[in-house]
Amino acid sequence: MAGAIRLAAGVVEGSRAALSRAITLVESSLPDDFARATELFVELTRQQARRPTAHALRVGITGPPGAGKSTFIEALGRQLLDGGKRLAVLAVDPSSATSGGSILGDKTRMHALACHPSAFVRPSPSSGALGGVALRTHDAALLCEAAGFDHVLFETVGVGQSEVEVANMVDMTVVLLPPGSGDGLQAIKRGLIEHADLIVVTKADGELRAPAAALAREYATAMSMLRRRWRGWRTPVLTCSSHSPADVRAVLGCVRDFHATALRSGRFEQNRSEQELRLLFSAVQGELAFRLRTDARINALIREQHRRIVGGEVAPRVAADCLSTLFVERMRGGQSAQ
Ligand SMILES: Nc1nc2c(ncn2[C@@H]2O[C@H](COP(=O)(O)OP(=O)(O)OP(=O)(O)O)[C@@H](O)[C@H]2O)c(=O)[nH]1
Numbered sequence: 001m002a003g004a005i006r007l008a009a010g011v012v013e014g015s016r017a018a019l020s021r022a023i024t025l026v027e028s029s030l031p032d033d034f035a036r037a038t039e040l041f042v043e044l045t046r047q048q049a050r051r052p053t054a055h056a057l058r059v060g061i062t063g064p065p066g067a068g069k070s071t072f073i074e075a076l077g078r079q080l081l082d083g084g085k086r087l088a089v090l091a092v093d094p095s096s097a098t099s100g101g102s103i104l105g106d107k108t109r110m111h112a113l114a115c116h117p118s119a120f121v122r123p124s125p126s127s128g129a130l131g132g133v134a135l136r137t138h139d140a141a142l143l144c145e146a147a148g149f150d151h152v153l154f155e156t157v158g159v160g161q162s163e164v165e166v167a168n169m170v171d172m173t174v175v176l177l178p179p180g181s182g183d184g185l186q187a188i189k190r191g192l193i194e195h196a197d198l199i200v201v202t203k204a205d206g207e208l209r210a211p212a213a214a215l216a217r218e219y220a221t222a223m224s225m226l227r228r229r230w231r232g233w234r235t236p237v238l239t240c241s242s243h244s245p246a247d248v249r250a251v252l253g254c255v256r257d258f259h260a261t262a263l264r265s266g267r268f269e270q271n272r273s274e275q276e277l278r279l280l281f282s283a284v285q286g287e288l289a290f291r292l293r294t295d296a297r298i299n300a301l302i303r304e305q306h307r308r309i310v311g312g313e314v315a316p317r318v319a320a321d322c323l324s325t326l327f328v329e330r331m332r333g334g335q336s337a338q
Contacts, residue, residue, distance in 0.1 A: 004036065008043035011147050016120060019147045023122060026139040031294070037139070044146050055272075056088075056145045057259055060154045060166040062192070063176030068202035068242060069155055070110055072176060075242040077113045077153070079252055085151050088120040088144035089113060092137050092156040092166055120149060135283050138169050167195035169275060171268060172258050174198045174251075177219070179212035196235050198254055199223070205241035212239045232265045233258065301326070 010018025026037045114121040167173045175196040204212035220237040240247040262268040305319040
């Protein structure tokens with residue numbers, strides 16, 4: 001527990017080394033670290049109660065490979081930092097569990113951000129952490145907030161499930177789309193923009209300026225025909241060159257506008273509350289599954305039922321029902337004994 005107290009104090013004081021260690025802890029796949037991470041959050045809550053921290057704005061930045069995400073995050077990040085904000089960038093890569101890849105890990109991009117004293121850039125976690133991508137990323141965001149970062153950006157490659165996962169843990173989703181890929185409104189077909197609160201057509205400079213504007217017009221027309229994201233917000237479509245400070249400022253203005261509108265309408269709190277409920281359910285499922293797998297007595301019961309299934313004495317669904325009922329009854333018994 002002494003370790004958790006020290007680490008929590010380091011995070012709350014804004015030590016980047018402590019923050020890095022804490023994030024490594026929540027990403028760890030070792031059962032002991034899982035318990036230590038839980039202790040850390042108990043301690044963080046205790047320490048923060050004395051010094052409450054404001055919620056950071058969590059923004060997901062997604063888009064197909066090569067859309068210009070890192071370049072854009074670096075440009076946007078610089079403007080936030082110039083405005084006196086503190087910024088954390090977390091890479092989320094659900095695919096890393098299967099590919100072993102890391103979307104920021106091997107990149108030297110975002111160099112200016114990584115070196116800035118008010119910024120914190122974290123590559124995607126290694127695969128195999130307990131608790132799933134959603135929980136560990138949410139934990140990492142909470143740690144960044146506890147460390148005083150008021151903006152947390154999540155970078156993810158929009159190639160399937162990842163952007164949905166990210167949309168489920170952020171306040172705002174920004175989808176970046178490159179011009180000139182010749183595939184028109186592909187992003188709509190691929191469901192990429194379903195969760196978009198803002199669409200940005202990137203690389204709007206030089207010879208790509210005109211195709212970027214044309215693609216933005218197509219998306220603007222398409223978006224005007226789609227249902228509003230929520231009452232009070234229709235997803236805007238902007239063009240942006242990350243090399244143009246004015247373009248990046250316009251995107252930042254739109255992010256601020258979204259934030260203010262969401263706060264005013266109550267949508268911000270409602271969205272967070274729904275996310276936390278979903279997260280709680282999936283975290284409990286994950287933890288129960290882990291305990292089932294690792295508890296010797298429960299394992300013995302499962303093996304006994306397995307033997308009966310193999311011996312043809314019982315069907316799997318009947319055995320599962322029997323075990324589940326037993327666990328629930330034991331849990332109830334445990335409750336009444338307390
Ligand atoms: N002309 C122009 N090129 C850009 C702009 N933004 C990014 N690029 C270029 O587009 C290429 C891809 O940019 P990245 O920022 O690496 O894109 P990404 O989406 O992070 O790429 P992945 O990590 O592979 O998914 C690089 O060669 C950038 O230099 C821009 O605003 N204008």
